[in-house]
Amino acid sequence: MKLFMPGENLKIFKRYQVEQKINKIEAIFPGRIQMCPLDFNAFEFGVPNGGGYGLPIELDNYIKIEKSDFEEFNIAKGKDILVKHYYYLMKEIFSINGNYSITIKLDSIVEQHFGLGSSASIAAAICFLFNYMFDNAISQNELVEIIANNYVEIYKNKLTYGMTTGVSLHSILRGEFVIVSNYAKLIYSKKMPKDYKVILIDTKLKRDDMDKPENMEQINRSKQLDLEFKKFRSDIFLMEIIPELNNDNWQLLFEKNNIFQQNGGQLAVIESYENNGELIKNILNKFKSVDDLMVGVTSVGPTMFVITKDEARIVDYCNSINLEYKIYNISDGIKIIGDK
Numbered sequence: 001m002k003l004f005m006p007g008e009n010l011k012i013f014k015r016y017q018v019e020q021k022i023n024k025i026e027a028i029f030p031g032r033i034q035m036c037p038l039d040f041n042a043f044e045f046g047v048p049n050g051g052g053y054g055l056p057i058e059l060d061n062y063i064k065i066e067k068s069d070f071e072e073f074n075i076a077k078g079k080d081i082l083v084k085h086y087y088y089l090m091k092e093i094f095s096i097n098g099n100y101s102i103t104i105k106l107d108s109i110v111e112q113h114f115g116l117g118s119s120a121s122i123a124a125a126i127c128f129l130f131n132y133m134f135d136n137a138i139s140q141n142e143l144v145e146i147i148a149n150n151y152v153e154i155y156k157n158k159l160t161y162g163m164t165t166g167v168s169l170h171s172i173l174r175g176e177f178v179i180v181s182n183y184a185k186l187i188y189s190k191k192m193p194k195d196y197k198v199i200l201i202d203t204k205l206k207r208d209d210m211d212k213p214e215n216m217e218q219i220n221r222s223k224q225l226d227l228e229f230k231k232f233r234s235d236i237f238l239m240e241i242i243p244e245l246n247n248d249n250w251q252l253l254f255e256k257n258n259i260f261q262q263n264g265g266q267l268a269v270i271e272s273y274e275n276n277g278e279l280i281k282n283i284l285n286k287f288k289s290v291d292d293l294m295v296g297v298t299s300v301g302p303t304m305f306v307i308t309k310d311e312a313r314i315v316d317y318c319n320s321i322n323l324e325y326k327i328y329n330i331s332d333g334i335k336i337i338g339d340k
Helices: 081-094 116-133 140-149 167-174 218-248 250-260 265-273 274-287 311-321
Strands: 023-038 051-068 072-074 099-105 152-155 158-161 177-180 188-189 197-201 293-297 303-308 324-329 335-339
Touching: 023 167, 023 250, 023 265, 023 293, 023 303, 051 167, 051 197, 051 324, 072 265, 081 099, 081 140, 081 152, 081 188, 081 311, 099 116, 116 140, 116 152, 116 167, 140 167, 140 177, 140 335, 167 177, 167 188, 177 197, 177 265, 188 218, 188 293, 218 250, 218 265, 250 293, 265 274, 265 293, 274 303, 311 324
Parallel strands: 072 099
Antiparallel strands: 023 051, 023 335, 051 099, 051 177, 152 158, 177 188, 197 303, 197 324, 293 303
């Protein structure tokens, strides 16, 4: 694992000579639910791979970037080096000589490795806003490619190239449910109906190496379990789920996801938690056969998600076993709330 500091090891494929149009911009940006990768065996540090599917959820994440006489970073302790990494990345890409002030306030639920894509959402917000300030010189797909190939995680107060699928970036930038292939290539996207709600359940479970960017034991087991199952999963998406989504039918996705959660590489994710993931399995089994409901672990957990139009039954269940939960709306992506 190679560790480095902000401004180092940047991957610059192209530089853009464009004029800045906006000096100050403010926005609210979402988190994301990543439901399951498509190919665990494609995971690679520093290369966007593995694919997957997911959607953005509304969080109270706030960001402001403005031209300044000096560099200033106002964000929760420990996240500043992450912000600086993407700040220096965009300065290099746009050949910027001036200084900027960046302020970020994160929703109270956002924690590192809580499963809501905090690192990716910060990256998407910073790069999206800089691109907006420079007249959207970079296309959305190009922006995803730039961020994904420079995606980092924090470890021991330094940076290391992490693993990313591109699901977070596409869903946050597009404000849609997305299906993504290897190299962060978008396969499919669609707005999920707003009458669905997302319930996040805090399982409070622990696993080994939660202080590290990735759990290598779990990753290796996921790859082994996914050797055959990935073919089944990909075939179902191509031949069944996407055609049904084109007909505005979400039910098949919900049903198949509930199968994907307890098979292949995702099973290793669940079983990496204490008591072999028994609590997660119990929740999955409780709701896996309920119509018009999708349940699973977001990213590598420990947070679980439930997508449903009927929150009451989930709330009652959580209350019955003393699990904390919060209910969220599906997001339309990054929302600009002011610029000048």
